[in-house]
Amino acid sequence: MTFSLAALDPATGRLGYAVATSSVCVGARVGMIAHDCAVFSQARTDPRLHGIGAAAHAAGAGAAGAVAAMHAAATAPHWRQLGVLSRSGEAAHATGSSCLPHCGGLAGARCLALGNYLGSDQVLAAMIAAFERADGPLPARLLAGMAAGEAAGGEIDPLRSAALFVEGADAIADADLRADLHADPLAALAEMWENWAPKAAPYRVRALDPDAAAPSSEVEGHGRR
Numbered sequence: 001m002t003f004s005l006a007a008l009d010p011a012t013g014r015l016g017y018a019v020a021t022s023s024v025c026v027g028a029r030v031g032m033i034a035h036d037c038a039v040f041s042q043a044r045t046d047p048r049l050h051g052i053g054a055a056a057h058a059a060g061a062g063a064a065g066a067v068a069a070m071h072a073a074a075t076a077p078h079w080r081q082l083g084v085l086s087r088s089g090e091a092a093h094a095t096g097s098s099c100l101p102h103c104g105g106l107a108g109a110r111c112l113a114l115g116n117y118l119g120s121d122q123v124l125a126a127m128i129a130a131f132e133r134a135d136g137p138l139p140a141r142l143l144a145g146m147a148a149g150e151a152a153g154g155e156i157d158p159l160r161s162a163a164l165f166v167e168g169a170d171a172i173a174d175a176d177l178r179a180d181l182h183a184d185p186l187a188a189l190a191e192m193w194e195n196w197a198p199k200a201a202p203y204r205v206r207a208l209d210p211d212a213a214a215p216s217s218e219v220e221g222h223g224r225r
Contacts, residue, residue, distance in 0.1 A: 003115035016166030027163025063092035119153025126152035
């Protein structure tokens, strides 16, 4: 009971994903960015499968081989929805027979949408189309895709949590945001991104060169350190 979107930013070469569902804390269970791929295990989630897919991809299996490795390792794979997007843009996905309709996956240009228990069969196409026409940084484009998916029907049950992750340079994420329990988690996530976007660079400086970092009074508008 989840819909998600993974994508590659060709301008930066960075991968990211966004996900929303009707249960709590989806960011703790769905989605992983490995060295050269984004990996999903959803529906009846098993986050242990993420590492299996990432390892297979790193060993040269590609997106399809990584999904196959996850499927082979899964307990009751008929309950699993799996997906991998490679940094090369290759995408693969598999949806088990027990996943609730509408369900499936759809690849676009350097992006992959997955979903199950969706409110219509237009959700995935709406996500891809909105992402591909959106401007701005990758987090904003992912959120645009998710908002379009919600508008096209989203999930049948009311959403309760959402998450956004985009990798960054120096092993510091450009975005790592969660709404773990919220009546409108995608709106909350969009608000978090608007708040975080201008602060991401100053916090990166704090990690890399704290002597050169701006004080909190400038970054957050309060405090002295």
